[in-house]
Amino acid sequence: MSVIEIENVSFTYHGDKRALDNVSLSIEKGEWVSILGHNGSGKSTLSKLIVGLLKPQSGTIRVDGITLSASTVRDIRKRVGIVFQNPDNQFVGVTVRDDIAFGLENLQIERPEMIERIEHYAKKVDMYPYLNKEPHALSGGQKQRVAIAGILAMKTDVIIFDEATAMLDPEGRERVMEFMRTLNREGTTIIPITHEMKEAVMSDRIVVLKDGKVLKADKSENILKDKETLERSNLELLLPLEIMHYMNENGIDNPSLKEFLWQLSLNG
Amino acid sequence: MAIKFERVGYEYQDIDGKGYLALADITLNINKTGEFITLIGETGSGKSTLAQHMNALLTPTEGRVHIFGVKISREGKKDKNLKLNPIRQKVGLVFQFPEYQLFEETVGNDIAFGPKNFGVSEKEAEERAKKMINIVGLDESYLSRSPFNLSGGEKKRVSIAGILAMEPDILVLDEPTSGLDPLGRNALLKVFYEIHQKLDKTVVIITHDMNTVYEYAKRVLVMREGNLVYDGAPTQLFSRKNVKNWNLDVPDILKVRRAIEEKLGITIEGETRNKADLMAKIGEALR
Numbered sequence: 001m002s003v004i005e006i007e008n009v010s011f012t013y014h015g016d017k018r019a020l021d022n023v024s025l026s027i028e029k030g031e032w033v034s035i036l037g038h039n040g041s042g043k044s045t046l047s048k049l050i051v052g053l054l055k056p057q058s059g060t061i062r063v064d065g066i067t068l069s070a071s072t073v074r075d076i077r078k079r080v081g082i083v084f085q086n087p088d089n090q091f092v093g094v095t096v097r098d099d100i101a102f103g104l105e106n107l108q109i110e111r112p113e114m115i116e117r118i119e120h121y122a123k124k125v126d127m128y129p130y131l132n133k134e135p136h137a138l139s140g141g142q143k144q145r146v147a148i149a150g151i152l153a154m155k156t157d158v159i160i161f162d163e164a165t166a167m168l169d170p171e172g173r174e175r176v177m178e179f180m181r182t183l184n185r186e187g188t189t190i191i192p193i194t195h196e197m198k199e200a201v202m203s204d205r206i207v208v209l210k211d212g213k214v215l216k217a218d219k220s221e222n223i224l225k226d227k228e229t230l231e232r233s234n235l236e237l238l239l240p241l242e243i244m245h246y247m248n249e250n251g252i253d254n255p256s257l258k259e260f261l262w263q264l265s266l267n268g
Numbered sequence: 269m270a271i272k273f274e275r276v277g278y279e280y281q282d283i284d285g286k287g288y289l290a291l292a293d294i295t296l297n298i299n300k301t302g303e304f305i306t307l308i309g310e311t312g313s314g315k316s317t318l319a320q321h322m323n324a325l326l327t328p329t330e331g332r333v334h335i336f337g338v339k340i341s342r343e344g345k346k347d348k349n350l351k352l353n354p355i356r357q358k359v360g361l362v363f364q365f366p367e368y369q370l371f372e373e374t375v376g377n378d379i380a381f382g383p384k385n386f387g388v389s390e391k392e393a394e395e396r397a398k399k400m401i402n403i404v405g406l407d408e409s410y411l412s413r414s415p416f417n418l419s420g421g422e423k424k425r426v427s428i429a430g431i432l433a434m435e436p437d438i439l440v441l442d443e444p445t446s447g448l449d450p451l452g453r454n455a456l457l458k459v460f461y462e463i464h465q466k467l468d469k470t471v472v473i474i475t476h477d478m479n480t481v482y483e484y485a486k487r488v489l490v491m492r493e494g495n496l497v498y499d500g501a502p503t504q505l506f507s508r509k510n511v512k513n514w515n516l517d518v519p520d521i522l523k524v525r526r527a528i529e530e531k532l533g534i535t536i537e538g539e540t541r542n543k544a545d546l547m548a549k550i551g552e553a554l555r
Binding site (some may be wrong): 177 | 312414554
């Protein structure tokens with residue numbers, strides 16, 4: 001069953017070129033679908049449309065069968081959580097504790113349950129010792145982990161990670177990837193929006209956007225090896241697959257090394 | 269020596285007045301020309317705090333920083349004759365989210381704002397805006413556009429052009445390529461490298477991307493819990509011991525090279541700091 005259905009959606013920012021041009025796309029419940037594309041390809045616009053932060057000029061968006069509109073946007077946000085790239089934009093609390101609590105207050109969660117969730121998810125992202133800290137005492141990456149805890153605490157069915165690991169160090173990034181894996185195993189639909197191929201290797205499917213249009217949508221293993229499609233959208237092959245491509249181009253035949261490179265690429 | 273850190277410490281105060289030591293006992297020299305430095309370390313290790321001492325945006329709570337001969341210290345803070353403007357022009361600092369510093373109506377005005385602020389004529393500032401928009405890989409049609417309708421990557425480039433337009437001697441960039449797509453990232457790194465090579469300027473880049481470190485840096489500074497634990501070449505940095513102790517991510521080039529060497533039971537000779545080198549060597553080994 002489709003959890004997200006996007007039909008013929010177009011969006012133009014005031015007085016600018018078209019950001020999304022007649023995009024159609026559906027995502028199944030429990031699926032892990034990466035949306036890839038160059039800067040300005042429309043991928044962040046798409047994520048803002050899905051959670052109702054922007055309103056499409058044409059087309060429809062349905063989440064869990066509910067058509068997105070001004071009257072349903074609250075229901076939609078109970079089902080779709082989003083973690084943005086810039087942690088400063090999403091830090092709304094006075095302290096870390098307040099910040100994680102913010103989304104829960106909107107959901108009107110009972111206080112004991114709220115406290116339990118705040119502490120549980122603060123521990124999960126390794127920010128528990130910082131619960132009483134103010135945002136200025138935190139680095140960008142730490143703020144981002146707080147934002148992630150806030151979304152996880154809301155236990156939504158779908159989580160969009162809109163370039164959410166861009167500001168994290170390698171270990172922090174790996175930890176977010178681990179959250180994605182765990183959440184997806186537990187049935188959460190995961191939608192990373194990224195241009196980092198390493199973030200896309202775990203997905204079931206990859207959608208590549210270019211200049212506001214869907215350039216290609218296919219199973220991950222096909223897109224990951226598709227140098228032409230990736231490069232058309234300013235992306236690049238993972239290094240082991242770049243080497244595999246080089247071997248193919250230069251007539252170097254070594255099937256066992258190629259298989260090894262493929263496995264290597266999946267391990268990030 | 270253009271920038272000289274002498275036993276610098278820096279303490280933040282948190283909500284209940286408790287101190288938090290972000291930098292501890294940092295001693296470090298940076299030359300005016302010829303350096304291409306990457307500054308790395310985990311989240312919260314003090315990288316950005318260190319960078320903000322390089323143009324006196326922060327004043328150390330311990331020790332001193334000398335920037336182009338001007339001493340910055342806690343004791344000197346009240347000195348009314350202390351002029352920070354020349355320092356800010358000589359050491360250009362690009363913040364982690366520079367796109368939030370855009371505020372003018374057009375991209376052109378935004379880029380020209382900095383130089384005008386430092387006394388450059390209107391005409392000259394406009395000339396520089398034209399030059400710099402090209403250097404960061406956008407064309408002149410952007411100059412008349414509103415900065416607020418640009419994508420994240422484009423805003424970043426515009427804000428970097430604004431700092432370049434001040435013609436600083438030293439350019440300090442806090443995660444300048446984060447959020448950029450691979451093509452944009454590679455293009456911008458080439459820009460920084462050219463600024464370093466052709467104009468002989470010192471460039472300091474804070475990054476989490478070990479591929480950038482390995483491919484470009486001449487010198488690497490590693491921060492860990494407020495301490496400077498490594499100051500040296502990138503080639504020696506990624507030894508198994510350092511990687512383990514400092515929780516470093518190994519650059520893809522090195523990771524893939526080591527894996528292939530092991531798989532094929534061969535040793536690839538010589539350095540491979542970029543993709544092309546590595547592929548050529550693997551090609552040689554397999555033919």
